[in-house]
Amino acid sequence: MSEVEKHGFQTEVKQLLGLLANSLYSNKEVFLRELISNASDAIDKLRFISLEKPEVLGNDPEFRIRVSADKEKKTLTISDNGLGMTRQEAIDHLGTIAKSGTAEFFKNLTGDQSKDSQLIGQFGVGFYSAFVVADKVTVISRSYKSNADEAVCWVSDGSGEFEVSQVTKADRGTEIILSLRDDETEFLEDWTLRSNISKYSDHISVPVQMLETVKPEGDDKKEGEEAEYTEWKQVNDAKALWTKNPKDVSDDEYKEFYKHISHDFQDPLTWTHNKVEGSQEYTSLMYIPQRAPFDLFNREQKHGLKLYVQRVFIMDDADQFMPGYLRFVKGVLDSNDLPLNVSREILQSNKISAQLKKACTKKALQMIAKLAKDDDKTKYETFWAQFGSVLKEGLVEDYENRDEIFGLLRFASTANTGSEQNVSLEDYISRMPEKQKNIYFITAESYQAAVASPYLETLKKKGVEVLLMWERVDEWVMNQVSEYKDKKFINVCSADLDLGELEDKAEKEEQEAKATENKDLLERIKNALAGEVSEVKVSGRLVDTPSCVISEGNAMLTAQMRRLLEASGQKLPEEKFVLEINPDHAIIKKMSAEADDAKFKDWATLVLDQALLADQRGLKDPVAYVKLVNSLLLA
Numbered sequence: 135m136s137e138v139e140k141h142g143f144q145t146e147v148k149q150l151l152g153l154l155a156n157s158l159y160s161n162k163e164v165f166l167r168e169l170i171s172n173a174s175d176a177i178d179k180l181r182f183i184s185l186e187k188p189e190v191l192g193n194d195p196e197f198r199i200r201v202s203a204d205k206e207k208k209t210l211t212i213s214d215n216g217l218g219m220t221r222q223e224a225i226d227h228l229g230t231i232a233k234s235g236t237a238e239f240f241k242n243l244t245g246d247q248s249k250d251s252q253l254i255g256q257f258g259v260g261f262y263s264a265f266v267v268a269d270k271v272t273v274i275s276r277s278y279k280s281n282a283d284e285a286v287c288w289v290s291d292g293s294g295e296f297e298v299s300q301v302t303k304a305d306r307g308t309e310i311i312l313s314l315r316d317d318e319t320e321f322l323e324d325w326t327l328r329s330n331i332s333k334y335s336d337h338i339s340v341p342v343q344m345l346e347t348v349k350p351e352g353d354d355k356k357e358g359e360e361a362e363y364t365e366w367k368q369v370n371d372a373k374a375l376w377t378k379n380p381k382d383v384s385d386d387e388y389k390e391f392y393k394h395i396s397h398d399f400q401d402p403l404t405w406t407h408n409k410v411e412g413s414q415e416y417t418s419l420m421y422i423p424q425r426a427p428f429d430l431f432n433r434e435q436k437h438g439l440k441l442y443v444q445r446v447f448i449m450d451d452a453d454q455f456m457p458g459y460l461r462f463v464k465g466v467l468d469s470n471d472l473p474l475n476v477s478r479e480i481l482q483s484n485k486i487s488a489q490l491k492k493a494c495t496k497k498a499l500q501m502i503a504k505l506a507k508d509d510d511k512t513k514y515e516t517f518w519a520q521f522g523s524v525l526k527e528g529l530v531e532d533y534e535n536r537d538e539i540f541g542l543l544r545f546a547s548t549a550n551t552g553s554e555q556n557v558s559l560e561d562y563i564s565r566m567p568e569k570q571k572n573i574y575f576i577t578a579e580s581y582q583a584a585v586a587s588p589y590l591e592t593l594k595k596k597g598v599e600v601l602l603m604w605e606r607v608d609e610w611v612m613n614q615v616s617e618y619k620d621k622k623f624i625n626v627c628s629a630d631l632d633l634g635e636l637e638d639k640a641e642k643e644e645q646e647a648k649a650t651e652n653k654d655l656l657e658r659i660k661n662a663l664a665g666e667v668s669e670v671k672v673s674g675r676l677v678d679t680p681s682c683v684i685s686e687g688n689a690m691l692t693a694q695m696r697r698l699l700e701a702s703g704q705k706l707p708e709e710k711f712v713l714e715i716n717p718d719h720a721i722i723k724k725m726s727a728e729a730d731d732a733k734f735k736d737w738a739t740l741v742l743d744q745a746l747l748a749d750q751r752g753l754k755d756p757v758a759y760v761k762l763v764n765s766l767l768l769a
């Protein structure tokens with residue numbers, strides 16, 4: 135054995151190891167699924183390499199995973215003849231977590247063990263789950279590229295460090311030896327292992343073998359042969375789940391397979407399994423998780439389907455088949471038409487992959503639509519809470535499926551008493567009074583800001599429902615969609631709020647009359663606010679509030695959008711507002727009666743500042759505002 139080299143785990147791995155025992159307490163046996171999954175991935179990868187270089191298989195061409203227990207030593211060994219790891223790969227892969235966004239994820243943990251261990255499920259623990267049952271893990275691995283004496287031995291007790299040394303290993307592949315804790319010896323029992331392996335691994339295509347005692351009897355027994363001997367026998371079904379007829383697959387099998395491909399501990403919310411024959415031949419099996427992954431909004435998040443061509447694994451995270459707004463969909467795509475030597479670059483510009491993307495997108499949207507119709511309403515609520523804001527991106531990203539996506543959206547609304555997002559556009563349209571031709575909505579900083587906005591006042595008075603939006607993505611999306619089923623989307627904060635036929639002739643005339651009547655007042659306010667506002671108008675949208683501001687012309691940078699752009703580092707020109715006043719409001723009446731120009735200016739400033747505050751625009755000089763309010767209160 136060569137010199138032993140010590141390494142420390144990456145900080146995040148240490149944190150993960152610290153939380154594991156708690157998070158996997160009630161389903162410790164998942165370590166077996168995770169290690170068998172890794173072994174099967176390692177075999178899939180080598181099978182792929184061998185397509186071009188069959189010589190890498192050498193004299194060991196039969197892929198298999200082996201599980202064996204040693205009751206005396208209290209060890210459980212999982213070995214595979216996959217691609218193996220070099221010394222450096224073992225250091226890199228078994229000492230760090232390579233997922234982007236990992237550091238942020240760990241920074242955001244609360245420090246409360248029980249809460250954090252729930253979150254860890256979102257993360258996928260993989261190899262490290264071995265430490266839940268073992269107090270020492272030894273990995274002996276030889277890469278398919280290395281010689282027998284260049285194998286690596288990796289050992290750790292999971293506390294903070296691991297050791298690596300060079301060893302000799304006769305065959306290619308990886309052997310993981312778990313020294314089980316005293317209270318975990320049930321995993322040495324033949325029956326426990328067999329039942330867990332068949333539960334977790336029936337659906338993977340690689341045979342998983344265990345040693346079986348064979349008792350030759352009668353004619354089989356040869357002269358001089360020992361009474362009993364052991365032989366490696368296949369334990370699992372080893373038939374890739376997606377290749378089966380959907381009718382022959384149980385819900386439990388679908389759920390287990392999901393856990394195998396996703397490394398999630400929870401069951402999926404739903405799935406769709408489709409075998410398509412004809413001009414294109416492919417099978418897709420797609421799932422929606424119950425919970426969003428920790429990196430759903432990380433640009434570098436790996437997502438997409440596991441790609442197989444004619445049942446041969448080609449690559450993980452093939453994002454060419456799923457649009458970005460469906461990045462939470464997990465699953466497998468097995469194509470008969472793509473070439474086996476397909477690369478990411480080829481997929482990017484390939485006609486077949488474009489057709490497959492279209493088909494998979496449609497199927498995924500149908501799966502979501504079916505979930506929306508499920509009798510169990512909580513399922514769609516869960517889906518919407520986890521992935522709704524991502525799905526909305528599809529309105530911009532996927533013009534072709536816009537109507538389908540619109541149909542899946544759920545909103546908060548003034549028709550509800552709380553902030554729950556459960557109103558579909560169909561619900562909204564079905565409640566529209568005959569005279570209403572448009573769909574009204576508001577975007578704001580928060581639910582509270584939206585529902586209490588002065589911009590809703592007239593619509594509320596007229597009994598018109600308004601959809602309330604406050605998610606980051608809303609402003610951007612709603613700026614880019616104009617209509618649904620011939621109904622225009624109208625932002626109630628827009629400069630020229632189009633009430634269409636909801637505003638009758640008499641109201642229009644009344645409004646015009648008020649504008650004429652208050653012409654001097656409007657002019658006086660504009661002068662008093664010299665340069666602060668571009669125009670002062672009589673408002674048609676206010677009832678209980680003295681004033682509001684709207685953006686000049688149709689520039690329509692709402693407060694929310696402005697903040698988003700500023701946060702992204704854009705320099706925006708200073709905004710000019712149109713101030714709308716409600717001449718029937720007592721404050722405006724009081725202001726109008728003020729003869730003293732200086733005092734009038736104070737009132738005008740107050741009315742503008744209040745409008746800016748109500749629109750969550752913030753004030754340039756909040757201290758001056760407080761002084762002004764106090765002086766008017768004490769006057």
Ligand SMILES: Nc1ncnc2c1ncn2[C@@H]1O[C@H](COP(=O)(O)OP(=O)(O)OP(=O)(O)O)[C@@H](O)[C@H]1O
Pocket residue numbers: 172173176214216217218219227228257258259260261262308396397
């Ligand atoms: N049996 C094995 N053979 C070869 N490489 C392995 C084996 N087990 C683990 N590895 C390597 O170690 C890496 C880390 O494994 P780990 O289970 O922690 O994460 P993962 O499988 O990449 O991610 P996740 O489990 O979240 O999908 C793997 O990506 C792989 O490169």
